[in-house]
Amino acid sequence: MTKNIKAHLLVLLATFLIAGSFIASQKLSGVIDPISLTLCRFVFASLILAPFIVFNKKYRTKVLTTLPRGMIIGLFYSLYFIGLFKALESTTSLNTGTLFTLVPLLTAILSIFFLKQKFYLVQLITYIIGILGTCIVVFKGDLELFLNFQLNQGDIIFLFAIIFMSLYSISTKLLHRKGDELIVLVFTTLLSGIFWMFLSIVIMEIPLEWEKLTGSLIYSMVYLIIGATLITVYLYQQAAINLGPKKVMAYVYLNPVAIAFLLFLLEGKVIGIWVTMGILISSFATIILLSKE
Numbered sequence: 019m020t021k022n023i024k025a026h027l028l029v030l031l032a033t034f035l036i037a038g039s040f041i042a043s044q045k046l047s048g049v050i051d052p053i054s055l056t057l058c059r060f061v062f063a064s065l066i067l068a069p070f071i072v073f074n075k076k077y078r079t080k081v082l083t084t085l086p087r088g089m090i091i092g093l094f095y096s097l098y099f100i101g102l103f104k105a106l107e108s109t110t111s112l113n114t115g116t117l118f119t120l121v122p123l124l125t126a127i128l129s130i131f132f133l134k135q136k137f138y139l140v141q142l143i144t145y146i147i148g149i150l151g152t153c154i155v156v157f158k159g160d161l162e163l164f165l166n167f168q169l170n171q172g173d174i175i176f177l178f179a180i181i182f183m184s185l186y187s188i189s190t191k192l193l194h195r196k197g198d199e200l201i202v203l204v205f206t207t208l209l210s211g212i213f214w215m216f217l218s219i220v221i222m223e224i225p226l227e228w229e230k231l232t233g234s235l236i237y238s239m240v241y242l243i244i245g246a247t248l249i250t251v252y253l254y255q256q257a258a259i260n261l262g263p264k265k266v267m268a269y270v271y272l273n274p275v276a277i278a279f280l281l282f283l284l285e286g287k288v289i290g291i292w293v294t295m296g297i298l299i300s301s302f303a304t305i306i307l308l309s310k311e
Contacts, residue, residue, distance in 0.1 A: 025260035026308070032253035033269045037276030039246030041284070042238040049235060050227040052103040056096075057215040058228055058239070063248040064208040070201065077202050085206045087193040092210020094186035095251075100218050101179025109172025112156060116167065117176050118270070119152040122307070125184040125267040132188050135264065144306045148271040151299025155274040159292020187263035190255045200259070204252045268307035271300035 046055060071077045105114060123145040129135040157164045194203070219226070231239050258266045275297050281287040289297070 021260055025257045028253045029257035029261070029266050029269050030272075032250045032257070033272050034276045034280070035245045035250050035253075037273060037280050039242055039250075040277055041280060042241045042246065045238045046231075046235060046242075049230050051224045052106075053100065053215060053218055053222070053224055054226050054228070055242075056099050056103075057212065057219060057226075058231070059243050059247040060208050060211040060215060062243045063251075064205065064212060066244070066248060067201070067205050067208065071205050077199055077205075080199055080202045081206065084198065084202045085209070087195075088203055088206025089210040089213070091186060091189045091193060091203070091255075092207040093214055094182045094189055095207065096211050096214035096218075097182040098179050098186060099215070101175055101182060105172040105176035105179060107172060109170055109176065112163075113167070113170075113173050114176050115156045116153055117173060118180060119149040119156075120177075121180050121183055121270050122148060122264070122267040124181060125187055126264050128181075128184050128188055129262070129264050132192055133262070135262070138310075141307065141310060144303050144310075148268075148300050148303030148307070151296045151301075151303055152271055152274060154296025154299065155278075155293050156296075158290065159296070184263070184267065187254070187258050187267055190258040191263050194259045200252065200256055204248075204255060207251060207255070208247075265308055268304050271304040271307075275301055 043055075049055075071081065102114065123142075126135075126137055126141065126145065130137050153164065157167075218224070254266060274293070278289050278293065278297060282289070
């Protein structure tokens with residue numbers, strides 16, 4: 019198995035883990051503040067990873083030299099979540115889901131400046147097709163709902179948030195150095211996330227309320243900590259280093275496929291014809307983007 023094929027399989031796995039996080043997050047929605055929830059994810063993911071770093075001299079000695087770059091990567095990652103949660107105070111998940119389809123295109127545009135990558139007309143058309151397909155899924159084929167879409171203050175905030183998500187992916191590739199240990203870079207990224215999220219909680223005066231995570235909610239939280247934080251951060255950063263941020267972010271268009279598949283598998287929910295059509299369109303766009311250099 020070549021390095022590129024392995025990287026594609028890793029980011030595909032990460033896509034399905036992230037899809038599962040939407041289902042787990044829905045169960046935790048409204049229990050505690052989302053920023054506190056994200057801090058909890060970072061803290062416990064770091065605690066799980068810490069022994070592997072502390073008791074390995076090769077990893078331990080690289081923490082201080084990797085930390086400055088991890089702080090930058092973690093800053094962009096944290097700013098995305100902070101922007102998302104702040105945006106949801108004055109907009110809807112439908113709006114954020116729609117705007118999130120711009121991430122692959124924004125990543126491609128920013129890669130021109132930061133990574134000196136080329137951008138072709140056929141790629142622009144493919145990104146637009148991917149956005150269209152994902153929007154069909156988000157709006158469930160309801161044209162009236164789509165035409166009534168309007169930007170509000172929360173949407174403007176989220177537009178900045180998705181720029182930070184693009185910069186997170188780009189910085190992972192840009193700041194990687196030969197000889198880096200990926201596990202150390204992931205660890206320092208999580209430490210950075212803890213710092214920035216804790217700072218947000220202090221500034222916004224958000225209560226932790228972690229004691230509310232009891233009973234079956236603990237299982238959802240464990241999934242978010244291990245599956246949707248620790249493993250996916252590692253998988254995305256590994257894939258971004260090998261494939262580049264443009265190809266990694268192209269998998270965003272497969273999010274609806276992964277969510278629909280998991281909902282069918284776990285809850286027996288069947289999707290409609292319009293959503294199926296949107297999934298096929300966005301999947302087609304992803305395949306085209308992945309086939310291009």
